[in-house]
Amino acid sequence: MQRFLLLCVTFAFTGPALQAQPLLVGFGESNVTPDPAKKDVWLAGFGKGRKATKIHDPLMARAVVLAHDKQKIAIVSVDVVGLFHDVAVSVRKQLPGFTYVLVSSTHNHEGPDTMGLWGENLFASGIDPDYMKALEAGIVKAIQDADKGKKEVTAVIGAANAPDLLHDGREPYVKHDELVVLRFQNSRKITTGIVVQWNCHPETLSSKNTEISADYVGYTVEHLKKKHDCPVVYLTGTVGGLMTSLRVEVKDDQGKALADGTFEKTERYGQLVGKLADKALAAAKPVKLTPFEVRTKSFFMPIDNAFYVLGFNLGVLKRDGYLWKGDPLKADPVGPKPDPKARMAIKSEVGWIKLGDLEIAAIPGEIYPELVLSKVQDPPDKGADYPDAAIEPGIYAQMKSKHRMIVGLANDEIGYIIPKRQWDAKAPFCYGRKKAQYGEENSLGPETAPILCEMFRSVAERK
Numbered sequence: 001m002q003r004f005l006l007l008c009v010t011f012a013f014t015g016p017a018l019q020a021q022p023l024l025v026g027f028g029e030s031n032v033t034p035d036p037a038k039k040d041v042w043l044a045g046f047g048k049g050r051k052a053t054k055i056h057d058p059l060m061a062r063a064v065v066l067a068h069d070k071q072k073i074a075i076v077s078v079d080v081v082g083l084f085h086d087v088a089v090s091v092r093k094q095l096p097g098f099t100y101v102l103v104s105s106t107h108n109h110e111g112p113d114t115m116g117l118w119g120e121n122l123f124a125s126g127i128d129p130d131y132m133k134a135l136e137a138g139i140v141k142a143i144q145d146a147d148k149g150k151k152e153v154t155a156v157i158g159a160a161n162a163p164d165l166l167h168d169g170r171e172p173y174v175k176h177d178e179l180v181v182l183r184f185q186n187s188r189k190i191t192t193g194i195v196v197q198w199n200c201h202p203e204t205l206s207s208k209n210t211e212i213s214a215d216y217v218g219y220t221v222e223h224l225k226k227k228h229d230c231p232v233v234y235l236t237g238t239v240g241g242l243m244t245s246l247r248v249e250v251k252d253d254q255g256k257a258l259a260d261g262t263f264e265k266t267e268r269y270g271q272l273v274g275k276l277a278d279k280a281l282a283a284a285k286p287v288k289l290t291p292f293e294v295r296t297k298s299f300f301m302p303i304d305n306a307f308y309v310l311g312f313n314l315g316v317l318k319r320d321g322y323l324w325k326g327d328p329l330k331a332d333p334v335g336p337k338p339d340p341k342a343r344m345a346i347k348s349e350v351g352w353i354k355l356g357d358l359e360i361a362a363i364p365g366e367i368y369p370e371l372v373l374s375k376v377q378d379p380p381d382k383g384a385d386y387p388d389a390a391i392e393p394g395i396y397a398q399m400k401s402k403h404r405m406i407v408g409l410a411n412d413e414i415g416y417i418i419p420k421r422q423w424d425a426k427a428p429f430c431y432g433r434k435k436a437q438y439g440e441e442n443s444l445g446p447e448t449a450p451i452l453c454e455m456f457r458s459v460a461e462r463k
């Protein structure tokens with residue numbers, strides 16, 4: 001009897017450790033399309049004053065929840081231009097019991113203004129607060145549904161490169177052209193869901209379109225959903241410096257080139273990205289996604305962009321402001337009467353997520369491929385504003401696991417993250433150009449990349 005008891009105790013003690021806990025994964029989605037027939041919808045991403053005329057295809061919040069042992073992680077992606085950090089904070093508050101929630105956007109340029117920068121005119125925000133509430137509720141619901149639908153699965157991972165599917169709109173020409181895809185399957189080998197990550201601006205419909213659309217992302221998801229008969233989450237990765245579908249040559253079945261700004265090209269491009277995912281899946285290998293480990297860091301960055309400061313002062317850009325004191329880890333909130341000459345700062349967050357043999361970088365904006373792939377120009381161009389700036393620690397160089405993935409616009413959208421020694425706002429301009437290349441006007445400033453990359457290094461290295 002005594003011996004039997006002892007045996008039972010030993011079993012209870014070592015049982016869970018010996019018997020690996022399963023990976024549980026679920027998917028959920030919410031339709032978050034605003035209705036332009038009920039209220040004005042200002043489309044984001046290009047110029048101001050672009051009013052939506054109708055809905056072409058739905059905007060979605062798509063979520064995946066992964067659980068193992070006592071940990072639970074949610075990743076959600078929304079078909080909008082970008083969401084500030086306060087949205088992620090608010091969503092997290094409504095989801096107790098999660099180890100980590102990552103709220104990202106696809107950076108869609110054919111959906112509503114969710115940042116305040118694209119209203120009717122310079123002085124008007126394009127944000128509808130009621131829509132933002134509904135959007136947030138949709139995000140929470142998608143995650144809750146994904147959580148409820150969790151099932152025991154195994155996973156395979158694949159990757160494929162396609163430089164021809166990207167146009168790089170800014171010198172130096174460095175593309176992040178790797179697509180990463182995860183497929184989950186149950187014990188009968190039936191696919192239960194797909195997560196696909198690609199690095200491109202969803203802006204194929206361009207600046208004249210007035211119909212609400214998820215751009216090519218909707219077509220990529222549709223392609224994969226149909227082919228694999230399962231839910232799909234699309235994640236946007238590296239989109240700075242400047243990864244775009246515009247000017248990418250896409251042909252129809254007859255070999256005719258399709259024009260930017262058309263639904264024909266947008267649909268075709270989306271399908272091509274879907275087919276790239278199929279190619280990656282055809283060669284996919286089993287991957288262990290447990291155990292989980294997550295590290296995040298909140299930090300501050302100065303705002304040196306006069307246009308953003310103006311946006312703050314006009315009340316068009318609504319997010320918490322801080323006073324920059326030279327320390328990324330310490331800043332005081334802006335008081336009721338701030339000194340107009342004070343250097344302002346914003347608070348953001350980087351994340352490092354390890355799911356077994358897969359590491360994920362959660363980067364809060366549009367990072368340049370140079371910074372992800374350790375390809376910052378060296379030596380710098382003679383025209384660079386800060387030729388002596390140190391090269392930032394590369395994002396992927398910090399990630400030592402077998403598999404890597406990046407989620408851009410993760411838990412924030414701070415704009416472009418430009419290598420400091422490629423910052424080029426003042427004449428003489430780089431590469432002998434007569435004027436500055438596009439980019440700096442949509443960045444917080446030259447200190448953004450050095451601070452952010454250092455913060456990521458510190459979480460990846462556990463500092």
Ligand SMILES: [Zn+2]
Nearest residue numbers: 107201239366
């Ligand atoms: Zn962008």
